[in-house]
């Protein structure tokens with residue numbers, strides 16, 4: 318009887334949570350493939366040729382750089398989409414280099430990494446690779462409203478094989494997935510509830526409004542110590558002014574030393590190191 322009641326309770330809870338998250342369970346990225354595999358491949362061949370001299374310089378300065386072939390093959394499945402803005406994924410290079418540097422400067426430390434905005438999993442796997450290549454102990458936690466175990470079209474090359482879960486999409490990278498916890502939910506609600514007492518390295522890339530970026534920053538910042546790092550995507554004036562304003566406010570606050578990198582007209586980044 319007790320067992321039966323618990324099972325009924327589980328079913329009710331699961332139904333309520335599915336109603337609340339309904340839109341994320343019903344093809345949120347499209348009810349059919351947006352393009353053929355050939356078209357995604359064509360977009361990929363164009364995107365991979367892009368050059369970013371500022372990022373070349375950063376990699377030289379830091380002394381760590383991601384394996385470009387590895388990153389390109391991950392990007393083909395997780396970054397090449399049909400969209401209006403330029404296809405570009407230089408943030409994989411930045412995240413990898415900065416995290417390798419952090420690991421090298423913190424030998425023997427257990428490293429906790431948090432990302433808001435998983436999407437298809439590109440950036441979290443670039444950071445997982447840095448953790449593995451750097452020989453560090455640690456874990457990565459990534460949050461998104463999109464579910465991990467729901468089959469859907471992802472607006473990517475894999476769509477020609479039918480709907481997949483994110484877990485299936487990323488299964489070729491199983492060596493890295495063992496480091497990653499995928500959390501579904503609104504970052505503003507979930508982030509303060511993540512039960513870690515330190516965030517060594519964070520990547521803020523969910524909803525690109527000033528309010529969201531500042532609230533996510535606050536949740537992360539209170540768990541960071543001197544030298545810990547927070548990276549912001551899309552600090553791009555004219556395109557994401559809310560992100561630009563939020564980062565400016567954080568910079569003015571003086572608790573982080575901020576650096577900025579403009580990769581192209583459509584792609585700019587910033588990262589702060591806690592003082």
Ligand SMILES: C[S@@+](CC[C@H](N)C(=O)[O-])C[C@H]1O[C@@H](n2cnc3c(N)ncnc32)[C@H](O)[C@@H]1O
Pocket residue numbers: 395408433434435436437438439440441460461462463502503504505522523524
């Ligand atoms: C720009 S994409 C993230 C890209 C990813 N970091 C990468 O580089 O591969 C933004 C993601 O944030 C998610 N998102 C937007 N608002 C959110 C929120 N309030 N809470 C959690 N996730 C959110 C979207 O579903 C989307 O997948």
